[in-house]
Amino acid sequence: MKRAMLGVSAVWSACVVLSASTAGGCKADDRIPVLLVTGHNNHNWKYTSRYHKETLESTGRFRVDIADHPASVLRDPVVIANYKVFVLDYNDSHEPKRWGREAEENFEKAVREGAGVVSVHAANNAFHGWEGYERMIGLMWREGTGHGRFHDFSVEVTDAEHPITKGLPEASPTTDELYHRLVNSRNVPYRLLARAMSTTESGGTGAHEPMAFTLEYGKGRVFHTPLGHVWWNRDSDKVSVSTPVFKALLARGTEWAATGNVTIPATWTDAVDHNALTDEERDAGWQSLFDGKAAPKFKGFRQNGWPQKGWTFGGGVIRHEAGGGGGDIVTVDEFGDFEFKCQWRVAPGGNSGIFLRVSEDLDWTFMSGPEMQVLDNAGHNDGKVKETSAGALYGLYPAREDTWRPAGEWNHVLVRAKGPKLEFHLNGFLVVEADTSSDDWKQRIAASKFKDWPLYGKNAKGRIGLQDHGDLVEYRGLKVRSLK
Incomplete structure (x- = not known):
């Protein structure tokens, strides 16, 4: 199935900044087409939706499109027909936002006729009074439902013969919010797969509560897990969607809902070649700066070649060792108007940065190149200040x-530099916009340390730099394209 069939891009605003076809070497038609329905939730859907997409695609089994505006997308039955399963990361209990009669009827019809559904966490809070939805999801957050504190607990498999849970450990640790007293408002039958003890010490009921179950809606298979709580601006919650048991339930539950079978193992290695260019990227003019093995198209800042220490490459990543030295590295080529994307991860407390339009005429990269901050916010003091936190235009824009x-x-990072205008995208969302010719920029510079460096942010062309801040950091998927 080609992406061109999505004739709804105009209503799919900010659909996905991440690569649309990310499973390197895996043809789109070989993967299960998934529509991840999101865009409205009292929970941090901007974090979870993109994370769930990557969890699913990392198996090599799925190709996931994201609908941030489902009311528009689901109105088109032709588009809906292209998907085998819908993953729901949507909740309107805090602010009612139904999809509209046409979209809701299309959705119900698709599921009745065999499309699968996966309900994640607060999706069971949604749509009070929509009978079809409540029958589809089964156990709902309704009057009397609650939860204790966010805490560590075990998810216990109760049905080891179901394809979703077969082969999973009898008990798996997780850290999450544990819903209790979910309400079967339509009295629908379901098959319990896993449970957890809601202890009174954690503010719970002292009883076992369902953590994974299946049910049917017409010919459609439904998998439901109330796990996966991530609140807005609460960093400690983000662990909930990264635990092995949550990932296994999400991936295996999605495959089962789509096909009735499960081939995904309990754990897996990432099937995506993040350094490979997709066909879409080649057609759009992207070039790879690192193929995962050969020497990257980088060199030491103000050096003729690769640094003699600190930086290494291979195994799919460019890596800087903690305390290894070596200084910053920059691209061999210079770029004027361009887009650059990459992925980064840091060790606990780690710090690095991505510099734009760096000049080698000055002593340091930061004297000329605006920086996108690379940081472990939770483990570094810079994370306590918005202007120096991850994704910020360092020292200037949060x-x-x-x-x-x-x-x-x-x-995942996408940086866009066109003329004086800069954009930073982090994990699928625009997080910084700046105009280096604006009065706002000039005022911020005047109030910052950058006022002492007259060429800072002034270069129309320069190198892209990666910072040695003395910490362990890895980069992959480094790609660039020039803009006209």
């Missing part, structure tokens, strides 16, 4: 969305 990922997790 990242305006809470999409950064914790230490050890891959963060």
Whole structure:
């Protein structure tokens, strides 16, 4: 199935900044087409939706499109027909936002006729009074439902013969919010797969509560897990969607809902070649700066070649060792108007940065090149200040969305530099916009340390730099294209 069939891009605003066809070497038609329905939730859907997409695509089994505006997308039955399963990361309990009669009827019809559904966490809070939805999801957050504190607990498999849970450990640790007293408002039958003890010490009921179950809606298979709580601006919650048991349930539950079978193992290695150019990227003019093995198209800042220490490459990543030295590295070529994308992850407390339009006429990269901050916010003091947190234009503009990922997790970056205008995207969302010719920019510079460097942000062309800040950091998927 080609992406061209999505004739709804106009209503799919900010659909996905991440690569649309990311499973290197895997043809789109070989993968299960998934529509991840999101865009409205009292939970941090901007974080979870993009994270769920990557979890699913990392198996090599799925190709995921994201609908941030489902009311528009689901109105088109032709588009809906292209998907085998819908993953729901949507909740309107805090602010009612139904999809509209046409979209809701199309959705119900697709599921009745065999499309699968996966309900994640607060999706069971949604749509009070929509009978079809409540029958589809089964156990709902309704009057009397609650939860204790966010805490560590075990998810216990109760049905070891179901394809989703077969082969999973009998008990798996997780850290999450544990819903209790979910309400079967339509009295629908379901098959329990896993449970957890809601202890009174954690503020729970003292009883086992369902953590994974299946049910049917017409010919459609439904998998439901109330796990996966991530609140806005609460960094400690982000672990909930990265635990092995959550990832296994999400991936295996999605495959089962789509096909009735499960081939994904309990754990897997990432099937995506993040350094490979996709066909879409080649057609759009992207070039690779590192293929994962051969020497990257980088060199030491103000050096003729690769640094003699600190930086290494291979195994799919460019890596800087903690305390290894070597200085910053920059691209061999210079770029004027361009887009650059990469992925980065840092060790706990780690710090690095991505510099734009760097000049080698000055002593340091930061004297000329504006920096996108690379940081473990939770483990570094810079994370306590918005203007120096992950995704920020360092020291000047904060990242305006809470999409950064914790230490050890891959963060996806897209940077756009066209004339004086700069854009930073982090994990699928625009987080910084700046205009280096604006009065606002000039005022911020005048109030910062950058006022002492007259060429800072002034270059129309320069190198892209990666910072040695003395910490362990890895980069991959480094790609660039020139803009006209």
